[in-house]
Amino acid sequence: MNKKLKKSLLYWLLLSPLIILILFPFAVMFITAIKPSNEVLAPTWWPQEPAWRNFIDMWAVTNFGNALWNSVYVSVLSTMLALAVSIPAAYAMSRFRFKGQGFFRQFLLVSQMLSPIVLVIGLFRLVVWLGLLDNINSIVFVYGAFNVAFTVWMLQSYFSTIPKDLEEAAWIEGASPAKALVMVFLPLALPAMTVTAIFSFINAWNEFVIALTMLRRQESYTLPIQIFSLVAGRYTVEWHHVMAATFVATIPVAIVFAWLQRYLVRGLAIGAVK
């Protein structure tokens, strides 16, 4: 036991520089968020008196509610879109051998490698052509499409772990493929789909370049763009409001992520490295 304690102390000591660097921005974010406005520019570490009011003021000053709604709207719809097309595709990839399967896999791989930034000018033209500029629905489509590769990949690796015998047994019992799918397969696949959906949601929640390019009016801004607009190209930045907004926009997602990261570890280990 004593040996384990020694090892633990050594490990924590080795990790400590990294952990300090990781936690430092969170500390800055939180401390600035609760500083009263007259203390923000003083580089002290702790405010004289925490100003919890900042969180309430921030909400109105930074147009937070509207951006929050846009972010939720875009993330939920794009996740639903990506899953709606990915679940059948992943099912096909994990259950059947067919001509063109290799091609589809390569196609997914290449689209996964392409970040939106490389295509941004083409995407901009696409959105203008569709008449959807400054419309958050355009973002839903682009996010959904760019998430297809990731969601198919994750889902396929989980689907492959569900034994095929179960469905076949249902077929023999006289169930139609549709019934077998709904009654047997989908319940078993539900956890995988939930986890994939959450990661797809987080991807959309955090996206920056596409939103920066396609959204022009403040009413359609998502959270990252709204907060970026508060600091970009301004002479005076209300840092305590910005940090309060960042805090509220970040922490819930970070908690969900921290809780779920082991599933991602598993999914990536089964799927992505293959």
Next chain:
Amino acid sequence: MIRSPLTNPYVLILPGFLLAAFIILWPLYQLGLISLNEVNRFGQLRGFNDAENYIAVFTDPDFLGALWRTAIWTGGIVIGTLLVSVPVAMILNDDFYGRSIARVIIMLPWAVSLTMTAIVWRWALSGESGMLNSGLQNLGLIDQNIQWLARASTAFPVQIMIGILVTIPFTTTIFLGGLSSIPDDLYEAARLEGASRWQTFREITLPLMKPFLNISIVLNMIYVFNSFPIIWATTQGGPANSTDILVTYLYKLGFRFGKLGEASALSVMMFALLLAFTILYVSLAMRRDSK
């Protein structure tokens, strides 16, 4: 087997394929088209102009600077991440008190959008009011405020440091997957043979981890090469384009300077480069599969 649309794989993959292809191939075709045309700033094409856009990109000194910095940026972050992530993954793979807390902390930067991370760092690095300067002064490490983001000589290394910090979680995740696939028996056997820790690391861990190392390097090269928000939200490539990498330079060309032709030409070249990376990745992954 019962016939049904649900047993036809082509019907099942069609919607996903169409959606992804439409959003990816159409823009790609447009980029190719614009890059070969003379184009005004509103995007109207004015006829083919040979490869003038490509030549214009190559003769622009800002492009060459950005290209060089992209190499440093990508190389610095990928190598830096690798050097930190291998020991971190080995520590996290071992059993010790508080391991699950350590894991959550190390993974934390992954959960936060790069934009937000970069905005917080921009504030933390501020010359007069930044908490980094005051923290370092309190510790007695510096005696004057450093204007971190005002000069490329400090801004760019700091941006690379932030890049490493946010790339560690993904890389560590891949390595943890790799480490857990190494059977314990091997370590057991090595210990019975009297191998030292260093020998065990070199002769067992490293060779068996190699496919995971390779894949993480290639994937990170692609992600880092494409990474836009860190630089954009801290310096926007400034001061005077001195921290521009290809992606930020591309964005400026297209949406600030309105040089759509050149920006498209640059996009096409970057796409070609990414494709080369992808082929490298596939061949590495295939080699592993065939083993």
